[in-house]
Amino acid sequence: MSIIQVRHLKKSFGNLEVLKDISTVIQETEVVCVIGPSGSGKSTFLRCLNRLEDITDGEVIVNGHIISSSTVNINKVREEVGMVFQQFNLFPHKTVLENITLAPMKVRLTTKDAAKKRAYELLDKVGLREKADSYPAQLSGGQKQRVAIARALAMDPKIMLFDEPTSALDPEMVGDVLDVMKQLAKEGMTMVVVTHEMGFAREVGDRVMFMDGGYVVEENVPEELFSHPQHVRTQSFLSKVL
Amino acid sequence: MDVVRNALPYLMDGLKVTLYIFIIALILGFIIGLIVALLRLAPIKPLNWIAKSYINAIRGTPFIVQLFFIYFGLNTIPWISMDKTTAGIVTVAINAGAYFAEIIRAGIQSIDSGQAEAARSLGLTSTQTMRYIVLPQAFRRMLPTFTNQSIISLKDTSLLSIIGIADLTQRGQIQQAATYESFKIWLIVGIIYFIIIYALTLLANFLERRFELR
Ligand SMILES: Nc1ncnc2c1ncn2[C@@H]1O[C@H](COP(=O)(O)OP(=O)(O)OP(=O)(O)O)[C@@H](O)[C@H]1O
Ligand SMILES: [Mg+2]
DSSP: OEEEEEEEEEEEETTEEEEEEEEEEEETTOEEEEEOOTTSSHHHHHHHTTTSSOOOEEEEEETTEETTSTTSOHHHHHHTEEEEOTTOOOOTTSOHHHHHHHHHHHHSOOOHHHHHHHHHHHHHHTTOGGGTTSOGGGSOHHHHHHHHHHHHHTTOOSEEEEESTTTTSOHHHHHHHHHHHHHHHHTTOEEEEEOSOHHHHHHHOSEEEEEETTEEEEEEOHHHHHHSOOSHHHHHHHHHHO | OHHHHHHHHHHHHHHHHHHHHHHHHHHHHHHHHHHHHHHHHSSOHHHHHHHHHHHHHHHTSOHHHHHHIIIIIGGGSTTOOOOHHHHHHHHHHHHHHHHHHHHHHHHHHTSOHHHHHHHHHTTOOHHHIIIIIIHHHHHHHHHHHHHHHHHHHHHHGGGGGGGTOOSHHHHHHHHHHHHOOHHHHHHHHHHHHHHHHHHHHHHHHHHHHHTTTO
16 A cells, blocks of 8 residues: 655755656555655655655655645644654754653644553663753754654554665764664654665665655665666765765 | 931832833733734734834834823723823833844744744744744743833833822832932932842743753
């Protein structure tokens, strides 16, 4: 069953056309990794999937909602679509626990006790139960990102979007975050992951999309895409990063 | 010393008037500032324009002129009748409101856009995002400039003596006229203002330290 459908998506910032014509379908439980050179539109594409960026043209259907339509209740859609950012974006004035319980309590109107209980479960899952009462400033980058993942999971999303979740981390912390993501993938979460971690894409991805210049130039199962890239641009990109 | 001892209870009553006007005007000014800041940032052009005009009008005119306009000018309109104290409070509030609006706007804009994006991506509405994520952080960051403006507004209340409000300054004038002890009277009035403002600064420092790590 497809959970995301993108048809002829176009996105411009003023006169700059960043996404030129993107079409793809993502199945439930699928893990799609998006790779490509800087400025190719990867983040913009991801942000169109929960409409953090307004969609200029084309149709985007997420979890049954036509989010490219201006009448859709986008807040409802976002409840089911978690997002993890390169810069973590934890709320610095709230404790780890409060970061995680805020949205369930304010958006879903979950009781405080239930929200806390769930938060502790998620903190166990990312291995940070003992940090519940810390503030984000007291955490390392890797810990912050794992809290950010727990915060997104607290809404029980159907889809998780990751925008270079490990790019701002010291190398020794990348593994912990990737492990959490691998675990999620194993549990059947639908994931769209913009990443420079080719190892992760190869190991966890069901499919890899290579973007360049606002187009999806090529997409395939990781093994094929990495071993036998069809397009010159894919070949030249991979020769630089692999 | 007798002069001071005799004048002090009378001056203290004036201080009460000063603080009463200051506190009410501060609260009103803050509410005005918050609303105007949000109008200034709203994605609706006419609202931005109204907010900006108000801010420019206040910043571009002297406090005394604003006071005279409100107390003497507006009071000529038949259905408006403000007593001195009300006019004083309104003037200080409207004046402070314009400066607070700019402080709050700058505070809101200083918060990284990733904060709002994270909140929105969790399904929070734009109002919830403002209320729970952006404003609490903006207020913490604003505290020093906010304190500065509050101190300026407190000092501005002394100008209300011109329309005859019996505040600390006005009572200083009366005592001075009765005793001809200009040096002692104005020294003690100055010390009282100083103590209040110093206390405000300490309070602000305390609040700032409390919120530091977060
Ligand atoms: N808000 C914006 N306003 C104007 N231009 C933007 C905006 N966001 C992105 N762009 C432009 O769109 C293009 C694509 O940006 P995007 O962030 O999607 O690229 P990316 O593939 O994620 O790159 P990177 O690997 O560096 O993160 C870039 O040229 C960028 O400058
Ligand atoms: Mg990017």
